[in-house]
Amino acid sequence: MTHETDTATAAARPAGTPPPFQPRGFLNSPGVKFVLIGILTVMLMVPCLFVWALVEERAERARDVARDIAGSWGGTQQINGPYLVVPFSETLAIGSGDKAKSEVHWRTAVLFPETLSVSGDVQVEERRKSIYSLPVYASALDLSGRFAAPPETMFEPEKGGTIDIAADRAVLVVGIGDVRALKSEVALTMDGGTAVPFEPGTGPLLNGGGASGINVAVPALKWRKGFSFQIPLTLNGSTAVFVAPAGQSTSVALSSNWPHPGFTGAFLPDRRTITETGFEADWSIPYLARGIPKTLVTDRLPLQDKQLGVRFVEPVNFYQTISRSLKYAVGFISLTFLAVFVLEMRSGWSFHWIQYGLVGVALITFYVMLLALAEHVGYGLAYLVAAGAATALNAVYVGSSLKSRSAGAVMTVVLAAIFGVLFALMNEQDYALLIGSVIAFLALAVTMFVTQKIDWSGRGVEGRAPAANAA
Structure with missing residues (x-):
């Protein structure tokens, strides 16, 4: 009876009306x-x-595809140099009399440019593979400046031996992040004279941090007196471009059509202009700010960890x-x-x-x-x-x-x-x-x-x- 009453009550309640509590x-x-x-x-x-x-x-799949595109087009570029590299040896006399002998220790002196100016235009586009894309670029850079005559303290004995400078084995070295992406031959012009082509490799310097590079021989008559230089570079790359402040005084000026730059590295630009059609940025790094002396005795490319640059950031990394x-x-x-x-x-x-x-x-x-x-x-x-x-x-x-x-x-x-x-x-x-x-x-x-x-x-x-x- 109760069930019939509840059923009748529910039927009589208007639609949408809440049931009684x-x-x-x-x-x-x-x-x-x-x-x-x-x-x-x-x-x-x-x-x-x-x-x-x-x-x-x-x-991670997108990163794999990006690495694949970069492997074909060119990876992140790091322009490190130029440096004047001069091998020298120190001969030590050990023992005396019949047991006297000599030991020869080879070292490498690196001279930084007195001034270095890097200018260039970086044209960026997106390359797609499947549903993924990666910002890649074609750049035209120009490296110019001057090497001063090396100081007398550049070749000093470490253990009191006799120094012998291999003057005819001096080379100019430029480190490049991905040398495979060079799009034309690279030549060195000294004092406005004839251009001399570079050779692959970093000469007597080791490729610290996995960097590749190029080198060219410099005559003793040139490097002993100092010389001006100009090096044009045309190379591809992706994601970012970095430049080392190799000069005792370095200035960098970059322009690009990419409207989403991410400035990074050891130094930020002094001036930057960003518009919907691209950006322009200038850096100026004085000698003291760089924190490295004019010369070094090392077997590795210097300044691998003190570079400045710009990343070509995608508007939204979703x-x-x-x-x-x-x-x-x-x-x-x-x-x-x-x-x-x-x-x-x-x-x-x-x-x-x-x-x-x-x-x-x-x-x-x-x-x-x-x-x-x-x-x-x-x-x-x-x-x-x-x-x-x-x-x-x-x-x-x-x-x-x-x-x-x-x-x-x-x-x-x-x-x-x-x-x-x-x-x-x-x-x-x-x-x-x-x-x-x-x-x-x-x-x-x-x-x-x-x-x-x-x-x-x-x-x-x-x-x-x-x-x-x-x-």
């Missing part, structure tokens, strides 16, 4: 459900880790951006669950914790969609499509489950705001922590006041609904 069980009480939602949020971090691993896997956004996933999911929870408490319909899980999975699927679409259409459009799809799906699902169009509209606004804030956080690295902390505080404040009248025990008062439902 019934005391909740323990697991369905607001307090317990709130705790279960928190546990569910933590559990959803496990699939987030899998998505993060997927992002890293795709990023792999890195998506990876960063996953760090905000717990707050992202928590805010969404909080909105659903408040809407549930203010309606007469129950939203099962499994339904909360489905909403969370839809939010995680957003990241997968964003990754997949960004590889094809770019980050901005991919974010708009993925966020729109996730917002529409969850808003319709929550609204239909709670039998309330207003609940669906509220979820649309809430999710649109969350996705908008997440997009802003990903594009504002400097203030991301500040923005995130302010949003977390505001979300906590709203939660405290919106849930203030909720009967967390769920028992209510017999014969009427809790205050939250009455509201």
Whole structure:
């Protein structure tokens, strides 16, 4: 009889009207459900880790393709030099009488240019392979300056022996990051005379740090008195170009058509101009700022770790951006669950914790969609499509489950705001922590006041609904 009465009552209730309040069980009480939602949020971090691993896997694949393109076109270029390299020996007399003998120790003296000027134009384009791309460039550089006559202290005995200078074996050495990418022959012009072609290799210097290079012989009559030089370089490269401040006084002037430069290295430019069509930058490094004497006795290319340069940064590295956004996933999911929870408490319909899980999975699927679409259409459009799809799906699902169009509209606004804030956080690295902390505080404040009248025990008062439902 009671069942027939309940059936008749339900049939008489207008569509969309919440059912009359019934005391909740323990697991369905607001307090317990709130705790279960928190546990569910933590559990959803496990699939987030899998998505993060997927992002890293795709990023590594992109790096592999970039290395493949660079291997064919040219890698990061490092212009280090020129240096005047002169081998010399020190002969030591050991023992006396019949047992007397001599030992010869060879060393290498390196003289830095008195002045060095590097100027060039770097034309950048994107080369694609499959769905991946890499900024590559063709550069025309000009190295000019002057070597002063070497100081008398350039060849000094280390152990009190006799010095013998191999004057006819002096060479001019220029280190180049990827010598395979040279697009024309390279020649040295001394004092405006006849150009002398370079030979491969760094001569008596070792290729420190894996650098390759070129060298050319310099007559003793030239280097002993000092000479001016000019070296034109035409070479390809990718990702970045670096220049070592090899001169006692060095000036560098670079221009490019790439509008997203990332200046890096041991020295930043004194002047830079960045427009939508490219950039221009100038460096000036005086002798004292370089921190290295005019001459060195070494068998390696100097200044490998004190270079200046520019990276050709892609406008959006979406792999890195998506990876960063996953760090905000717990707050992202928590805010969404909080909105659903408040809407549930203010309606007469129950939203099962499994339904909360489905909403969370839809939010995680957003990241997968964003990754997949960004590889094809770019980050901005991919974010708009993925966020729109996730917002529409969850808003319709929550609204239909709670039998309330207003609940669906509220979820649309809430999710649109969350996705908008997440997009802003990903594009504002400097203030991301500040923005995130302010949003977390505001979300906590709203939660405290919106849930203030909720009967967390769920028992209510017999014969009427809790205050939250009455509201």
